[in-house]
Amino acid sequence: MNKIKIFDTTLRDGEQSPGVNLNFQEKMEIARQLEKYGVDIIEAGFPAASKGDFQSVREIANTIKGCSVTGLARAVKSDIDTAWEALKGSEEPRLHVFIATSPIHMAYKFNKKPEEIVEIAVEMVKYASRFFPVIQWSAEDASRSELPFLAHITEEVIKAGANVVNLPDTVGYTTPKEYGAMFSYLKENVPNIHKVDLSTHCHDDLGMAVANSLAAVENGATQIEGAINGIGERAGNAAIEEVAVALHTRKDFYQSYTNITLSETKRTSDLVSKLTGMAIPANKAVVGRNAFAHESGIHQDGFLKNRSTYEIISPELVGVQQKEVVLGKHSGRHAFRTHLMDLGFTLQDNQIDSLFEKFKDLADKKKDVTDDDLFSLVLQKTVNSDELYKLDSLQVQYGSHNIPTATITLTKNDGESVQEAATGSGSVEAIYNTLNRCVDSELKLLDYRLQSINGGPDALAEVFVKIEGNGVEASGRGLAYDVLESSAKAYLNAINRMIAIQEYRKETKQEVM
Structure with a gap:
């Protein structure tokens, strides 16, 4: 049986999904769950992209100990230096450095000849080897590269010190037969190929990311890259959970195994879905509601x-869980704490106390509180703790022959209260117009999504929104028993995030793009 390493890029390529904007607490929550899930490598971000990305990668690298943490870098010395500063405190500092190898990329993106690309790749791998014990080199757009050239540059970067060679299907163009043949070609035509792990990185533009990744395993790949729920650029990446379950279910065929703790699959998928705001289709393989x-x-x-x-x-x-334990209003603090521990949450006493009060409030309105309810409750509490504005009160007046009117009171973190009222063509619009007045901004609503946590008339309402103001986009989530309260919380969460982004850009003197 061959060991297949799992390289998760949810926090890097996955976060590049349109509309996804994770804050540091959310990234750390996902990183901890990925560690529990059993991935071998976490790609925590692109340290040179921004100060925020650098800080997130550094903190994750210093915190996560159960797996390797890596960061992306272009084949540029400054990128490699920044990555080292972010990753040097990790258990196993690992660099992921890339350069394009396809004719179209070399000609139009770099305006360089193939031999110049080889020279840059070799020089940067040698430079990185001064710092990093593990270097992964990626041939961007490998699937559209000329195979003899790909074999040549691969041989040279291995000589320079690369430990892993990644062959991405960057634009999701190739087929399983072609992709597998590319790995076979390199195995047969690169003399020192046995010194490295061969890795896949497949995009899903033609719906073949998982199939291509598995075809590569059939032809010698020992590492698969992907993201939870298949999120990522454009149509996304190979879905890690599908790859892991496929290798387990068909180990008779692939003769391979992973370190993935499969029982953590659903929890990992749900966490990423809730924090990114990207709903899981009902017919999604492995983790969909109808699976x-x-x-x-x-x-x-x-x-x-x-x-x-x-x-x-x-x-x-x-x-x-086919039959999950449910808690109700008569459940005690000990049962509540024990059940949260059974669900995998590690919380401080003060967090437990605060959550217990929220739970009791919810149990008064809802007959049974399910695992999904608790999961959403904990996430809402832990990842939205530091906010400039908090919702103090909300009142909405609505009637079929009246103009909807909302009255809202907010409390700022310095204790100051703000109260405003406004109308709208509907109750949600009235709430959002009122919140705009509260923060004295003209904000544009770009996206609004509502879903229930479980079914039934007493289900919790979860709202996801995306807003834009002063050139800054921000997303927010809200959870409440009432749809209007949840809508208000989601919009306010987005406002707080937008303000935080604006303040951060002022501090770092970044231009608002």
């Missing part, structure tokens, strides 16, 4: 007689 649903009569009959007739993955394998 283990059987509606057809023929399917149900066979399933009831023997689950394996129509179910090749058990829900329990990926951490889907």
Whole structure:
């Protein structure tokens, strides 16, 4: 059985998904869960991209001990220096340095000849080897590169000190047969290829990212890169959870295994979905709501007689609870604390006390509080703790023949109160117009999404919004029993994030793009 390393790029390539903007607390929450999930390498970001990215990568590298942490760098000395400063405190400092190798990229992006690209790649790998014990070199757009040239530059960077060679399908263009053949070609035509791990990085533009990654494993790849839920640039990356479950379920075929703790799959997927605001399609493989649903009569009959007739993955394998424990208003603090620990949360006593009060408030309105409710409650509390404005009170007047009016009181973190009222064509618009008055800004709502946590009339409402003001875009989430309160919290969360971004850019003298 071959060990396949899992390289997770949720915090780097995944965060480049349009509309995704994670703050430091959210990145750290995801990093801790990825560590628990069992990934081998976490790509925490691109340290040279911004001061914020640098700080996030450094803190994650200094905190995570159960797996390797890496950062991306262009084949430029300043990028490598910045990456070293961010990563030198990690358990295993690892650099991910890349340069494009396809004719179209070399000609139009770099305006350089192939031999010049080889020279740069070799020089930068040698330079990085002064600092980093592990260097991963990537041939950007490898799948559209000429194979003889790809073999030549690979041989040279290995000589220069590369430990991992990554062959990305950067634009999601290739097919499984072609991608697998590329790995076979390098295995046969690069004399020192046995000295490195061969890695995949596939995008899903044609819907073949997972299939391409697995084809590479068939042809000698020992590392797969991807993101949780397949998020990432354009159509996204290979979905890590699908790759891991496929290798487990079909180990008879692939003769390979990973270190992934499969029972943490659903929790990891849900966490990334909630923090990025990217909903999981119901028919999504492995983690979708319908992944283990059987509606057809023929399917149900066979399933009831023997689950394996129509179910090749058990829900329990990926951490889907068929019968979950529910808590109610009579549940005590000890049961609440114990259940949170069972769900994998590690919280301080003061956090438990605060959450318990929130839980009791929710239990008064909702008969049963489920694991999903608790999951959302904890995330809402832990990742939105430091905010300039907090919602003190909300009142909405609505009638079929009246103009909707909202009255809102906010409390600033210095104790000052702000109260305003405004109207709108609907209740949500009235709330958002009022919040704009409270913060004295003209903000534009770019996106609004509402979903329920579980079903039923007493379900929690979760709202995701994206706003724009003064050239800055920010997203926010809100959770409440009432849809209007949740909408207000989401918009206010986005306002607080937008203000934080603006303040950060002032401090670092960045231009608002």
